[in-house]
Amino acid sequence: MPSMPSAEPAPSDTSAPRRTPRGTRTRDALVAGARRIFERDGYLDSRIVDIAAEAGVATGSFYTHFASKDDVFAAVLADLQDEMLHAGVSDSSRTELRLGVEEANRAYLESYRRNAALMAAMEQAAAVDRRFLQLRLQRSQAFIDRSAAAITRLQEAGLADPELDPAVTARALSAMVSRLAYVTFAADQPLPFETLVETLTRLWMNALRMPQA
Structure with a gap:
Protein backbone atom coordinates (compact mmCIF):
# COMPACT_ATOMS: atom_id res chain seq x y z
CA MET A 1 0.00 0.00 0.00
CA PRO A 2 1.48 3.41 -0.92
CA SER A 3 2.34 5.82 1.83
CA MET A 4 -0.42 8.20 2.83
CA PRO A 5 0.37 11.93 2.80
CA SER A 6 1.09 13.41 6.20
CA ALA A 7 -1.78 15.29 7.77
CA GLU A 8 0.74 17.79 9.13
CA PRO A 9 3.27 18.61 6.40
CA ALA A 10 6.59 20.05 7.45
CA PRO A 11 7.86 23.41 6.24
CA SER A 12 9.86 23.21 3.03
CA ASP A 13 13.23 23.79 4.73
CA THR A 14 13.84 20.78 6.98
CA SER A 15 17.63 20.62 6.83
CA ALA A 16 19.04 19.86 10.27
CA PRO A 17 21.96 21.87 11.65
CA ARG A 18 24.96 20.28 13.27
CA ARG A 19 23.84 18.66 16.53
CA THR A 20 24.77 20.58 19.69
CA PRO A 21 24.43 19.30 23.28
CA ARG A 22 21.30 21.40 23.61
CA GLY A 23 20.04 20.11 20.28
CA THR A 24 20.66 16.54 21.40
CA ARG A 25 18.68 17.14 24.59
CA THR A 26 15.83 18.67 22.61
CA ARG A 27 15.77 15.79 20.16
CA ASP A 28 15.81 13.24 22.99
CA ALA A 29 12.94 15.09 24.67
CA LEU A 30 10.97 15.03 21.42
CA VAL A 31 11.50 11.28 20.98
CA ALA A 32 10.49 10.61 24.59
CA GLY A 33 7.49 12.91 24.31
CA ALA A 34 6.49 11.36 20.99
CA ARG A 35 6.57 7.91 22.52
CA ARG A 36 4.17 8.99 25.26
CA ILE A 37 1.81 10.58 22.74
CA PHE A 38 1.89 7.59 20.38
CA VAL A 49 1.58 19.95 18.20
CA ASP A 50 0.86 17.49 21.02
CA ILE A 51 4.28 15.87 20.69
CA ALA A 52 5.99 19.25 20.93
CA ALA A 53 3.89 20.23 23.94
CA GLU A 54 4.66 16.92 25.67
CA ALA A 55 8.38 17.51 25.06
CA GLY A 56 8.12 21.07 26.39
CA VAL A 57 9.29 22.73 23.17
CA ALA A 58 7.74 25.01 20.56
CA THR A 59 6.17 23.33 17.55
CA GLY A 60 8.69 25.07 15.31
CA SER A 61 11.52 23.36 17.20
CA PHE A 62 10.10 20.00 16.19
CA TYR A 63 10.95 20.69 12.55
CA THR A 64 14.56 21.44 13.43
CA HIS A 65 14.95 17.76 14.27
CA PHE A 66 12.25 15.89 12.34
CA ALA A 67 10.58 16.43 8.99
CA SER A 68 7.26 14.87 9.92
CA LYS A 69 5.31 12.75 12.37
CA ASP A 70 6.50 9.71 10.43
CA ASP A 71 10.14 10.62 11.06
CA VAL A 72 9.77 10.94 14.81
CA PHE A 73 7.78 7.71 14.94
CA ALA A 74 10.63 5.95 13.13
CA ALA A 75 13.02 7.32 15.77
CA VAL A 76 10.78 5.99 18.54
CA LEU A 77 10.70 2.56 16.91
CA ALA A 78 14.48 2.55 16.51
CA ASP A 79 14.84 2.93 20.27
CA LEU A 80 12.52 -0.04 20.72
CA GLN A 81 14.31 -2.33 18.27
CA ASP A 82 17.02 -3.80 20.49
CA GLU A 83 14.67 -4.50 23.38
CA MET A 84 12.25 -6.46 21.24
CA LEU A 85 14.91 -8.72 19.72
CA HIS A 86 15.17 -11.40 22.37
CA ALA A 87 17.69 -14.21 22.52
CA GLY A 88 17.29 -17.26 20.33
CA VAL A 89 16.64 -20.79 21.48
CA SER A 90 19.43 -22.31 23.55
CA ASP A 91 20.81 -25.55 22.17
CA SER A 92 23.73 -26.21 24.50
CA SER A 93 22.40 -29.41 26.09
CA ARG A 94 19.30 -31.55 26.39
CA THR A 95 18.64 -30.46 29.97
CA GLU A 96 18.74 -26.79 29.01
CA LEU A 97 16.59 -27.06 25.89
CA ARG A 98 13.23 -26.44 27.48
CA LEU A 99 14.60 -23.72 29.72
CA GLY A 100 16.11 -21.97 26.70
CA VAL A 101 12.81 -21.98 24.80
CA GLU A 102 10.91 -20.86 27.89
CA GLU A 103 13.32 -18.02 28.63
CA ALA A 104 13.20 -16.77 25.04
CA ASN A 105 9.39 -16.78 25.01
CA ARG A 106 9.22 -15.15 28.44
CA ALA A 107 11.64 -12.38 27.48
CA TYR A 108 9.70 -11.58 24.31
CA LEU A 109 6.32 -11.61 26.03
CA GLU A 110 7.53 -9.44 28.91
CA SER A 111 8.98 -6.93 26.47
CA TYR A 112 5.80 -6.92 24.38
CA ARG A 113 3.68 -6.42 27.49
CA ARG A 114 5.80 -3.43 28.57
CA ASN A 115 5.53 -1.90 25.11
CA ALA A 116 2.01 -2.99 24.17
CA ALA A 117 0.63 0.49 23.47
CA LEU A 118 3.55 1.32 21.21
CA MET A 119 3.29 -2.03 19.43
CA ALA A 120 -0.39 -1.29 18.77
CA ALA A 121 0.61 2.08 17.29
CA MET A 122 3.13 0.32 15.05
CA GLU A 123 0.40 -2.02 13.79
CA GLN A 124 -1.69 1.04 12.91
CA ALA A 125 1.20 2.64 11.06
CA ALA A 126 2.07 -0.55 9.18
CA ALA A 127 -1.51 -0.81 7.95
CA VAL A 128 -1.42 2.59 6.21
CA ASP A 129 2.23 3.25 5.36
CA ARG A 130 4.55 0.86 3.52
CA ARG A 131 7.59 2.39 5.25
CA PHE A 132 6.39 1.13 8.61
CA LEU A 133 5.25 -2.17 7.18
CA GLN A 134 8.83 -2.70 6.00
CA LEU A 135 10.21 -1.74 9.41
CA ARG A 136 7.85 -4.21 11.04
CA LEU A 137 8.87 -6.97 8.64
CA GLN A 138 12.57 -6.22 9.17
CA ARG A 139 12.13 -6.49 12.93
CA SER A 140 10.33 -9.80 12.50
CA GLN A 141 12.94 -11.09 10.06
CA ALA A 142 15.76 -10.53 12.55
CA PHE A 143 14.03 -12.87 15.00
CA ILE A 144 13.16 -15.36 12.25
CA ASP A 145 16.78 -15.53 11.06
CA ARG A 146 18.05 -16.08 14.59
CA SER A 147 15.47 -18.78 15.27
CA LEU A 159 17.46 -32.63 18.81
CA ALA A 160 14.82 -31.42 16.34
CA ASP A 161 12.82 -32.90 13.46
CA PRO A 162 15.28 -33.08 10.53
CA GLU A 163 12.46 -32.94 7.97
CA LEU A 164 11.44 -29.40 8.90
CA ASP A 165 12.57 -26.45 6.81
CA PRO A 166 14.29 -24.19 9.38
CA ALA A 167 13.35 -20.89 7.71
CA VAL A 168 9.70 -21.76 7.18
CA THR A 169 9.41 -23.27 10.66
CA ALA A 170 10.98 -20.22 12.26
CA ARG A 171 8.59 -17.94 10.38
CA ALA A 172 5.56 -19.99 11.44
CA LEU A 173 6.58 -20.11 15.10
CA SER A 174 7.46 -16.42 15.12
CA ALA A 175 4.06 -15.54 13.65
CA MET A 176 2.35 -17.64 16.31
CA VAL A 177 4.18 -15.96 19.18
CA SER A 178 3.98 -12.40 17.88
CA ARG A 179 0.30 -12.58 16.92
CA LEU A 180 -0.69 -14.09 20.25
CA ALA A 181 1.30 -11.37 22.01
CA TYR A 182 -0.54 -8.71 20.00
CA VAL A 183 -3.98 -10.15 20.74
CA THR A 184 -3.19 -10.63 24.43
CA PHE A 185 -1.49 -7.34 25.23
CA ALA A 186 -2.29 -4.82 22.49
CA ALA A 187 -5.83 -5.93 21.62
CA ASP A 188 -6.70 -6.37 25.30
CA GLN A 189 -7.68 -10.04 25.27
CA PRO A 190 -5.81 -11.03 28.44
CA LEU A 191 -4.58 -14.48 29.35
CA PRO A 192 -2.72 -15.57 32.51
CA PHE A 193 0.91 -14.76 31.81
CA GLU A 194 2.41 -18.01 33.08
CA THR A 195 -0.15 -20.03 31.13
CA LEU A 196 0.83 -18.09 28.02
CA VAL A 197 4.54 -18.80 28.54
CA GLU A 198 3.94 -22.48 29.29
CA THR A 199 1.63 -23.02 26.31
CA LEU A 200 3.90 -21.31 23.79
CA THR A 201 6.91 -23.19 25.11
CA ARG A 202 5.12 -26.52 24.79
CA LEU A 203 3.96 -25.66 21.27
CA TRP A 204 7.53 -24.75 20.28
CA MET A 205 8.88 -28.00 21.70
CA ASN A 206 6.16 -30.13 20.12
CA ALA A 207 6.44 -28.45 16.72
CA LEU A 208 10.16 -29.20 16.54
CA ARG A 209 9.78 -32.63 18.18
CA MET A 210 12.36 -31.59 20.72
CA PRO A 211 13.05 -33.84 23.73
CA GLN A 212 11.01 -32.69 26.71
CA ALA A 213 13.63 -33.63 29.31
Missing part, protein backbone atom coordinates in the same frame (compact mmCIF):
# COMPACT_ATOMS: atom_id res chain seq x y z
CA GLU A 39 1.20 5.28 23.32
CA ARG A 40 -1.67 7.48 24.49
CA ASP A 41 -3.29 8.40 21.17
CA GLY A 42 -2.08 5.76 18.73
CA TYR A 43 -0.28 6.48 15.49
CA LEU A 44 -3.23 7.79 13.49
CA ASP A 45 -4.50 10.30 16.06
CA SER A 46 -1.16 11.62 17.28
CA ARG A 47 -0.36 15.23 16.34
CA ILE A 48 2.92 17.09 16.08
CA ALA A 148 16.16 -20.52 11.95
CA ALA A 149 19.86 -20.70 12.79
CA ALA A 150 19.05 -22.21 16.19
CA ILE A 151 16.68 -24.75 14.63
CA THR A 152 19.40 -25.77 12.16
CA ARG A 153 21.85 -26.36 15.01
CA LEU A 154 19.25 -28.41 16.88
CA GLN A 155 18.66 -30.54 13.78
CA GLU A 156 22.39 -31.09 13.32
CA ALA A 157 22.59 -32.22 16.95
CA GLY A 158 19.70 -34.64 16.48
Whole structure:
Protein backbone atom coordinates (compact mmCIF):
# COMPACT_ATOMS: atom_id res chain seq x y z
CA MET A 1 0.00 0.00 0.00
CA PRO A 2 1.48 3.41 -0.92
CA SER A 3 2.34 5.82 1.83
CA MET A 4 -0.42 8.20 2.83
CA PRO A 5 0.37 11.93 2.80
CA SER A 6 1.09 13.41 6.20
CA ALA A 7 -1.78 15.29 7.77
CA GLU A 8 0.74 17.79 9.13
CA PRO A 9 3.27 18.61 6.40
CA ALA A 10 6.59 20.05 7.45
CA PRO A 11 7.86 23.41 6.24
CA SER A 12 9.86 23.21 3.03
CA ASP A 13 13.23 23.79 4.73
CA THR A 14 13.84 20.78 6.98
CA SER A 15 17.63 20.62 6.83
CA ALA A 16 19.04 19.86 10.27
CA PRO A 17 21.96 21.87 11.65
CA ARG A 18 24.96 20.28 13.27
CA ARG A 19 23.84 18.66 16.53
CA THR A 20 24.77 20.58 19.69
CA PRO A 21 24.43 19.30 23.28
CA ARG A 22 21.30 21.40 23.61
CA GLY A 23 20.04 20.11 20.28
CA THR A 24 20.66 16.54 21.40
CA ARG A 25 18.68 17.14 24.59
CA THR A 26 15.83 18.67 22.61
CA ARG A 27 15.77 15.79 20.16
CA ASP A 28 15.81 13.24 22.99
CA ALA A 29 12.94 15.09 24.67
CA LEU A 30 10.97 15.03 21.42
CA VAL A 31 11.50 11.28 20.98
CA ALA A 32 10.49 10.61 24.59
CA GLY A 33 7.49 12.91 24.31
CA ALA A 34 6.49 11.36 20.99
CA ARG A 35 6.57 7.91 22.52
CA ARG A 36 4.17 8.99 25.26
CA ILE A 37 1.81 10.58 22.74
CA PHE A 38 1.89 7.59 20.38
CA GLU A 39 1.20 5.28 23.32
CA ARG A 40 -1.67 7.48 24.49
CA ASP A 41 -3.29 8.40 21.17
CA GLY A 42 -2.08 5.76 18.73
CA TYR A 43 -0.28 6.48 15.49
CA LEU A 44 -3.23 7.79 13.49
CA ASP A 45 -4.50 10.30 16.06
CA SER A 46 -1.16 11.62 17.28
CA ARG A 47 -0.36 15.23 16.34
CA ILE A 48 2.92 17.09 16.08
CA VAL A 49 1.58 19.95 18.20
CA ASP A 50 0.86 17.49 21.02
CA ILE A 51 4.28 15.87 20.69
CA ALA A 52 5.99 19.25 20.93
CA ALA A 53 3.89 20.23 23.94
CA GLU A 54 4.66 16.92 25.67
CA ALA A 55 8.38 17.51 25.06
CA GLY A 56 8.12 21.07 26.39
CA VAL A 57 9.29 22.73 23.17
CA ALA A 58 7.74 25.01 20.56
CA THR A 59 6.17 23.33 17.55
CA GLY A 60 8.69 25.07 15.31
CA SER A 61 11.52 23.36 17.20
CA PHE A 62 10.10 20.00 16.19
CA TYR A 63 10.95 20.69 12.55
CA THR A 64 14.56 21.44 13.43
CA HIS A 65 14.95 17.76 14.27
CA PHE A 66 12.25 15.89 12.34
CA ALA A 67 10.58 16.43 8.99
CA SER A 68 7.26 14.87 9.92
CA LYS A 69 5.31 12.75 12.37
CA ASP A 70 6.50 9.71 10.43
CA ASP A 71 10.14 10.62 11.06
CA VAL A 72 9.77 10.94 14.81
CA PHE A 73 7.78 7.71 14.94
CA ALA A 74 10.63 5.95 13.13
CA ALA A 75 13.02 7.32 15.77
CA VAL A 76 10.78 5.99 18.54
CA LEU A 77 10.70 2.56 16.91
CA ALA A 78 14.48 2.55 16.51
CA ASP A 79 14.84 2.93 20.27
CA LEU A 80 12.52 -0.04 20.72
CA GLN A 81 14.31 -2.33 18.27
CA ASP A 82 17.02 -3.80 20.49
CA GLU A 83 14.67 -4.50 23.38
CA MET A 84 12.25 -6.46 21.24
CA LEU A 85 14.91 -8.72 19.72
CA HIS A 86 15.17 -11.40 22.37
CA ALA A 87 17.69 -14.21 22.52
CA GLY A 88 17.29 -17.26 20.33
CA VAL A 89 16.64 -20.79 21.48
CA SER A 90 19.43 -22.31 23.55
CA ASP A 91 20.81 -25.55 22.17
CA SER A 92 23.73 -26.21 24.50
CA SER A 93 22.40 -29.41 26.09
CA ARG A 94 19.30 -31.55 26.39
CA THR A 95 18.64 -30.46 29.97
CA GLU A 96 18.74 -26.79 29.01
CA LEU A 97 16.59 -27.06 25.89
CA ARG A 98 13.23 -26.44 27.48
CA LEU A 99 14.60 -23.72 29.72
CA GLY A 100 16.11 -21.97 26.70
CA VAL A 101 12.81 -21.98 24.80
CA GLU A 102 10.91 -20.86 27.89
CA GLU A 103 13.32 -18.02 28.63
CA ALA A 104 13.20 -16.77 25.04
CA ASN A 105 9.39 -16.78 25.01
CA ARG A 106 9.22 -15.15 28.44
CA ALA A 107 11.64 -12.38 27.48
CA TYR A 108 9.70 -11.58 24.31
CA LEU A 109 6.32 -11.61 26.03
CA GLU A 110 7.53 -9.44 28.91
CA SER A 111 8.98 -6.93 26.47
CA TYR A 112 5.80 -6.92 24.38
CA ARG A 113 3.68 -6.42 27.49
CA ARG A 114 5.80 -3.43 28.57
CA ASN A 115 5.53 -1.90 25.11
CA ALA A 116 2.01 -2.99 24.17
CA ALA A 117 0.63 0.49 23.47
CA LEU A 118 3.55 1.32 21.21
CA MET A 119 3.29 -2.03 19.43
CA ALA A 120 -0.39 -1.29 18.77
CA ALA A 121 0.61 2.08 17.29
CA MET A 122 3.13 0.32 15.05
CA GLU A 123 0.40 -2.02 13.79
CA GLN A 124 -1.69 1.04 12.91
CA ALA A 125 1.20 2.64 11.06
CA ALA A 126 2.07 -0.55 9.18
CA ALA A 127 -1.51 -0.81 7.95
CA VAL A 128 -1.42 2.59 6.21
CA ASP A 129 2.23 3.25 5.36
CA ARG A 130 4.55 0.86 3.52
CA ARG A 131 7.59 2.39 5.25
CA PHE A 132 6.39 1.13 8.61
CA LEU A 133 5.25 -2.17 7.18
CA GLN A 134 8.83 -2.70 6.00
CA LEU A 135 10.21 -1.74 9.41
CA ARG A 136 7.85 -4.21 11.04
CA LEU A 137 8.87 -6.97 8.64
CA GLN A 138 12.57 -6.22 9.17
CA ARG A 139 12.13 -6.49 12.93
CA SER A 140 10.33 -9.80 12.50
CA GLN A 141 12.94 -11.09 10.06
CA ALA A 142 15.76 -10.53 12.55
CA PHE A 143 14.03 -12.87 15.00
CA ILE A 144 13.16 -15.36 12.25
CA ASP A 145 16.78 -15.53 11.06
CA ARG A 146 18.05 -16.08 14.59
CA SER A 147 15.47 -18.78 15.27
CA ALA A 148 16.16 -20.52 11.95
CA ALA A 149 19.86 -20.70 12.79
CA ALA A 150 19.05 -22.21 16.19
CA ILE A 151 16.68 -24.75 14.63
CA THR A 152 19.40 -25.77 12.16
CA ARG A 153 21.85 -26.36 15.01
CA LEU A 154 19.25 -28.41 16.88
CA GLN A 155 18.66 -30.54 13.78
CA GLU A 156 22.39 -31.09 13.32
CA ALA A 157 22.59 -32.22 16.95
CA GLY A 158 19.70 -34.64 16.48
CA LEU A 159 17.46 -32.63 18.81
CA ALA A 160 14.82 -31.42 16.34
CA ASP A 161 12.82 -32.90 13.46
CA PRO A 162 15.28 -33.08 10.53
CA GLU A 163 12.46 -32.94 7.97
CA LEU A 164 11.44 -29.40 8.90
CA ASP A 165 12.57 -26.45 6.81
CA PRO A 166 14.29 -24.19 9.38
CA ALA A 167 13.35 -20.89 7.71
CA VAL A 168 9.70 -21.76 7.18
CA THR A 169 9.41 -23.27 10.66
CA ALA A 170 10.98 -20.22 12.26
CA ARG A 171 8.59 -17.94 10.38
CA ALA A 172 5.56 -19.99 11.44
CA LEU A 173 6.58 -20.11 15.10
CA SER A 174 7.46 -16.42 15.12
CA ALA A 175 4.06 -15.54 13.65
CA MET A 176 2.35 -17.64 16.31
CA VAL A 177 4.18 -15.96 19.18
CA SER A 178 3.98 -12.40 17.88
CA ARG A 179 0.30 -12.58 16.92
CA LEU A 180 -0.69 -14.09 20.25
CA ALA A 181 1.30 -11.37 22.01
CA TYR A 182 -0.54 -8.71 20.00
CA VAL A 183 -3.98 -10.15 20.74
CA THR A 184 -3.19 -10.63 24.43
CA PHE A 185 -1.49 -7.34 25.23
CA ALA A 186 -2.29 -4.82 22.49
CA ALA A 187 -5.83 -5.93 21.62
CA ASP A 188 -6.70 -6.37 25.30
CA GLN A 189 -7.68 -10.04 25.27
CA PRO A 190 -5.81 -11.03 28.44
CA LEU A 191 -4.58 -14.48 29.35
CA PRO A 192 -2.72 -15.57 32.51
CA PHE A 193 0.91 -14.76 31.81
CA GLU A 194 2.41 -18.01 33.08
CA THR A 195 -0.15 -20.03 31.13
CA LEU A 196 0.83 -18.09 28.02
CA VAL A 197 4.54 -18.80 28.54
CA GLU A 198 3.94 -22.48 29.29
CA THR A 199 1.63 -23.02 26.31
CA LEU A 200 3.90 -21.31 23.79
CA THR A 201 6.91 -23.19 25.11
CA ARG A 202 5.12 -26.52 24.79
CA LEU A 203 3.96 -25.66 21.27
CA TRP A 204 7.53 -24.75 20.28
CA MET A 205 8.88 -28.00 21.70
CA ASN A 206 6.16 -30.13 20.12
CA ALA A 207 6.44 -28.45 16.72
CA LEU A 208 10.16 -29.20 16.54
CA ARG A 209 9.78 -32.63 18.18
CA MET A 210 12.36 -31.59 20.72
CA PRO A 211 13.05 -33.84 23.73
CA GLN A 212 11.01 -32.69 26.71
CA ALA A 213 13.63 -33.63 29.31
